[in-house]
Amino acid sequence: MINKKIYCLAAALAILGAAASCKKAIEIPGGSESRYSMVYLPAAATNLNTYILRMTDSVQQIALGATLGGTGQAEKDIQVQYQVDQKMADAYNAAKGTTYPILPAGAYEMPASTVIPKGQLSSPLVHIKINPSKGLELFKQYLLPVTIQSISDGVQLNQNLRTAYYLVSASLNLNDFTEFSRDKWTILSYDSQEPAEGQPNGGLALNAIDNNTASFWHSKWNGGETPMPHWLAVDLGETKTLHGITLIGRQSDNKGKPKDITVAVSTNGTDWEDVGQVTGKDTNDKQKYFVTTFREARYFRITVTSGYGDTRYTHLAELGAF
Known part of the structure; x- marks a missing residue:
């Protein structure tokens, strides 16, 4: 028993000595x-x-x-x-x-x-x-x-x-801006629409501003799809300062929802100025986006240059602005 105690004491002293030597080894030389x-x-x-x-x-x-x-x-x-x-x-x-x-x-x-x-x-x-x-x-x-x-x-x-x-x-805070009433809105022009969608889908350009999310605008597909880009222009019915747009996607899982979108404005419906690029989401939910440059305008236009699913066509349930 005595020898065992002496052995343990020696081991402890060895450990302490090693710790002391380690401390000395990492001391930084050369002063401060x-x-x-x-x-x-x-x-x-x-x-x-x-x-x-x-x-x-x-x-x-x-x-x-x-x-x-x-x-x-x-x-x-x-x-x-x-x-x-x-x-x-x-x-x-x-x-x-x-x-x-x-x-x-x-x-x-x-x-x-x-x-x-x-x-x-x-x-x-x-x-x-x-x-x-x-x-x-x-x-x-x-x-x-x-x-x-x-x-x-x-x-x-x-x-x-x-x-x-x-x-x-x-x-800016999107919540600080209220959407424009669409009571005076009309469709100014579009690149294509699809009457073959029939009811209740609609398929026409005017279905994008009819306050009905069950209907939608669809670019042409009957007899052959027309390729991107696809565009839709709206007459606000009065001059307003455009701050941004809202989108509601077609209420389905179909491919073709707008992804890359260019927004342009006009005071006369003929001469257009690009005011922003928007990247839409692949969702049925409502989306709200600022444009980059705020302008007074009577007309605005969205041009869809690509859609989700790499399709040649696109569609949109509702288009708004603020």
């Missing part, structure tokens, strides 16, 4: 451990920090902060200088194959600097202040590259996490 710490932007760890702001004449904020990563807290106050650099936006677009314009300078204010206080790991959060009404186009995406321009002497900067990229756009 602070030289292994680096300042970086946490937001730089994300490829794109995406923000969708409300298109209002008001200031909206994006938080920004710097952090010290490494082996310990800041041994002194660390001054961090921020900068927005067009060259960084150009480099991002070149690397990613994108064409994002830089956020207009008049639309935002950004603090020039911050401080990581002594004994801390991070700076207090500051804010990039953006007013979308000061130069942003609705739904357009802008790039804001925020980089650390410089830091206090004697402190290292993490070059890989030096620049954070923010993708900013201005949008």
